[in-house]
Amino acid sequence: xxxxxxxxxxxxxxxxxxxxxGYFEAAGEHKLVVKKCGACGLLRGEPGPACPxxxxxxxxxxxxxxxxxxxxxxxxxxxxxxxxxDLAPFAIVLVELDExxxxxxEEDGLRIVANLLTDDMKPxxxxxxxxxARVEVIFDDEPDGISIxxxxxxGEPPKGETWQHxx
Amino acid sequence: xxTSLVGKYAxxxxxxxxxSRASGRTTRAMGAMAIRRAxxxxxxxxxxxxxxxxYHSGDSTPSTSIMYDLGLKxxxxxxCSGGGSSSExxxxxxxxxxxxxxxxxxxxxxxxxxxxxxxxxxTGARAASGISGMDLMKRPYGLISAVQQFAFNFTKHMATYGxxxxxxxxxxxxxxxxxxxxxKAMMKQRVTxxxxxxxxxxxxxxxxxxxxxxxxxxxTCVIVTSAERAKNLKQTPxxxxxxxxxxxxxxxxxxxxHGNMGRVAGHYVGPRIFxxxxxxxxxxxxxxxxxxxxxxxxxxxxxxxxxKPGEGKDYVKSGVxxxxxxxxxxxxxxxxxxxxxxxxxMVIENVRQLRGTVDDYCPNAxxxxxxxxxxxxxxxxxxxxxxxxxxxWGTPAVGSALIMRK
Numbered sequence: 224x225x226x227x228x229x230x231x232x233x234x235x236x237x238x239x240x241x242x243x244x245g246y247f248e249a250a251g252e253h254k255l256v257v258k259k260c261g262a263c264g265l266l267r268g269e270p271g272p273a274c275p276x277x278x279x280x281x282x283x284x285x286x287x288x289x290x291x292x293x294x295x296x297x298x299x300x301x302x303x304x305x306x307x308x309d310l311a312p313f314a315i316v317l318v319e320l321d322e323x324x325x326x327x328x329e330e331d332g333l334r335i336v337a338n339l340l341t342d343d344m345k346p347x348x349x350x351x352x353x354x355x356a357r358v359e360v361i362f363d364d365e366p367d368g369i370s371i372x373x374x375x376x377x378g379e380p381p382k383g384e385t386w387q388h389x390x
Numbered sequence: 391x392x393t394s395l396v397g398k399y400a401x402x403x404x405x406x407x408x409x410s411r412a413s414g415r416t417t418r419a420m421g422a423m424a425i426r427r428a429x430x431x432x433x434x435x436x437x438x439x440x441x442x443x444x445y446h447s448g449d450s451t452p453s454t455s456i457m458y459d460l461g462l463k464x465x466x467x468x469x470c471s472g473g474g475s476s477s478e479x480x481x482x483x484x485x486x487x488x489x490x491x492x493x494x495x496x497x498x499x500x501x502x503x504x505x506x507x508x509x510x511x512x513t514g515a516r517a518a519s520g521i522s523g524m525d526l527m528k529r530p531y532g533l534i535s536a537v538q539q540f541a542f543n544f545t546k547h548m549a550t551y552g553x554x555x556x557x558x559x560x561x562x563x564x565x566x567x568x569x570x571x572x573x574k575a576m577m578k579q580r581v582t583x584x585x586x587x588x589x590x591x592x593x594x595x596x597x598x599x600x601x602x603x604x605x606x607x608x609x610t611c612v613i614v615t616s617a618e619r620a621k622n623l624k625q626t627p628x629x630x631x632x633x634x635x636x637x638x639x640x641x642x643x644x645x646x647x648h649g650n651m652g653r654v655a656g657h658y659v660g661p662r663i664f665x666x667x668x669x670x671x672x673x674x675x676x677x678x679x680x681x682x683x684x685x686x687x688x689x690x691x692x693x694x695x696x697x698k699p700g701e702g703k704d705y706v707k708s709g710v711x712x713x714x715x716x717x718x719x720x721x722x723x724x725x726x727x728x729x730x731x732x733x734x735x736m737v738i739e740n741v742r743q744l745r746g747t748v749d750d751y752c753p754n755a756x757x758x759x760x761x762x763x764x765x766x767x768x769x770x771x772x773x774x775x776x777x778x779x780x781x782x783w784g785t786p787a788v789g790s791a792l793i794m795r796k
Binding site for chain 1: 511512513514516517520521522523524526527528529530531532533534535538541542543545546548549555590591592593594595596640641644646647648649650651
C-alpha cells in the first residue's frame with residue numbers, strides 16, 4: 224500500500240506499517256478484521272504488535288461480523304479540518320463490536336472509531352445517534368483503491384436502554 | 391513508598407510572559423523572558439541556575455539556545471516531548487536530577503506560540519499534516535482535536551450519570567469569576583451559565599466554545615531547588631511534599647479499549663500522591679485542575695476523590711470550588727480564562743497562593759495584604775493557604791499531580 228487521499232486528507236500506509244496495513248488491506252476486500260492473540264486467543268480492538276492481556280507477540284488477523292453497538296459518540300459541530308466543514312455536523316461513533324464484548328473484564332470490549340453514515344455515505348441524522356443503538360459496518364470505496372470502514376444503523380432493536388443527549 | 395524527599399525541595403521562582411494571541415516574538419525570546427523573570431523572582435543569577443528542563447510538542451525552542459541567551463551553563467538539561475501533565479512530572483524529575491547530584495537548581499520552562507504559530511486546538515498546521523500510524527483509525531473520521539480525543543469518555547460519563555452540559559458550565563462560571571480578579575487573564579469578563587450554553591457548539595454534547603480553553607502565546611517557568619538553598623533566596627518557598635508524574639490508567643493511547651471511560655488517571659495517581667504527601671483532601675486549601683475543557687475538571691475532581699463518581703455535577707455547583715468556598719479551584723482562571731500554558735499557570739498560581747502574594751487587584755497584594763473580597767475586580771487570594779494541590783491532565787489515561795506546602 225502507499226499514499227491515498229481521503230476526504231481531502233493524505234493517508235500514508237507504507238508496506239512496513241505492521242499495525243494498520245493489514246487492516247486496510249482487509250477493508251479493501253470489505254472485511255473488518257481485528258488481531259487475535261496467538262497465545263491466549265483474545266482479540267484486540269487496537270491492532271497493536273502485542274497482546275495487552277498476556278502479552279504474546281504472536282498474532283493473526285481474523286474477520287469479525289462487523290456488527291456492534293454504539294458505546295459512545297460525539298457530534299462534530301465544528302471541525303478544524305477544512306475539507307470536512309461541509310460534512311458537519313456529523314457523528315463520530317465509538318462502536319463496541321459484538322465479538323468479545325465484556326471480556327476479559329466486564330468493562331472491556333473491541334472498540335472501533337468511525338463515522339455513523341447512511342447507505343449513501345452521508346452523515347446519519349443527529350437525532351438517530353444514540354448510545355446503545357445497533358450498527359453494522361459499511362465500506363466507503365475510493366477510486367484510488369482504498370476503502371474506509373464506517374458504520375450505519377442496522378435497524379435491529381437495541382439490546383438494552385439507549386441514551387442520547389437532549390438539548 | 392520512599393518519602394525521604396518530602397519537603398526537601400521547593401519551587402523558589404516563578405515567571406511568565408504576558409498572555410496574548412499575538413506575541414510577535416519567537417518561542418526562544420519568550421522562553422528567555424519567562425526564565426529571566428523566574429530568576430529575578432527567586433533572586434538567582436546566571437551562575438546559580440545550573441539545570442534546565444523543558445517540554446514541547448514540536449513547537450518550542452531548545453534549552454541549548456536559551457542557555458546561551460541568558461548566560462547559563464547547565465550541568466544538566468533535557469528537552470522532553472510532552473504536553474499536559476508534564477509540568478508536575480518535570481518538577482519531580484528536577485528533584486531527581488538534583489538528588490542524583492547532576493545539578494543544584496533547575497529552571498523548568500514551556501514556551502509556545504499556541505495561537506499565532508502552532509495552534510494547540512489543531513486548526514492550521516496540525517489539521518493539514520499527513521495521517522499515518524495510529525491516527526489512521528481516527529483522523530480519517532474527523533477525530534483530531536484535543537476536545538475530540540477525550541469526548542467519547544465524557545459522553546459516556548454523561549450517559550452513565552445523567553450529567554448535563556449545563557452542569558459543566560458552572561465550572562466555567564467559577565473560573566471566570568476568578569479570572570475577573572486576575573490582571574493577567576486573557577478572558578476577565580465574568581460569564582453566566584447561560585452565556586456558556588449560548589456559545590456555539592464545538593462538539594456535542596461535551597463542549598460549547600466557552601467550555602474550551604484559550605489558545606495562547608506565552609512562556610512560563612518555575613525554578614526548583616533544595617529547601618536548604620531556598621532559605622537564602624528572596625521568596626517564601628513552596629515546599630514540594632508530594633509529586634507524581636504521568637501515571638497512567640490501562641490502555642495508554644488506546645484507553646477507550648479498556649475499563650470505565652469516566653475513570654481517568656487521577657484514580658491511580660491520587661492514592662499515591664496523598665500517601666506520599668501524608669495529607670488528606672481536607673488538609674488542602676486550594677487546587678489547580680488541568681482545565682483544557684470544563685469536562686476535564688469534572689473528571690479529575692471525581693477521579694482524585696474530591697467527590698464520588700457521578701457526584702461531580704453537584705460538587706461543582708455547590709460553591710466549594712469558588713473563591714470563598716472550601717477548596718477553590720483554578721483561582722487564576724486557569725486554562726479556560728487566564729491562558730492555556732500546557733499546565734504551568736495552575737502551578738504558578740498555587741505557588742503565589744502559598745506565598746500569600748497573589749497578584750490580584752488588592753492595592754498591597756505584593757506585600758501580602760488582601761481584602762478577601764472576591765467580588766469582580768477584587769481579591770483572589772485564598773485566606774491562610776497552607777497546602778495546595780495540582781492535578782495535571784495529559785489524556786484520560788495520563789495524569790500528574792503535585793502537592794505543595796508553605
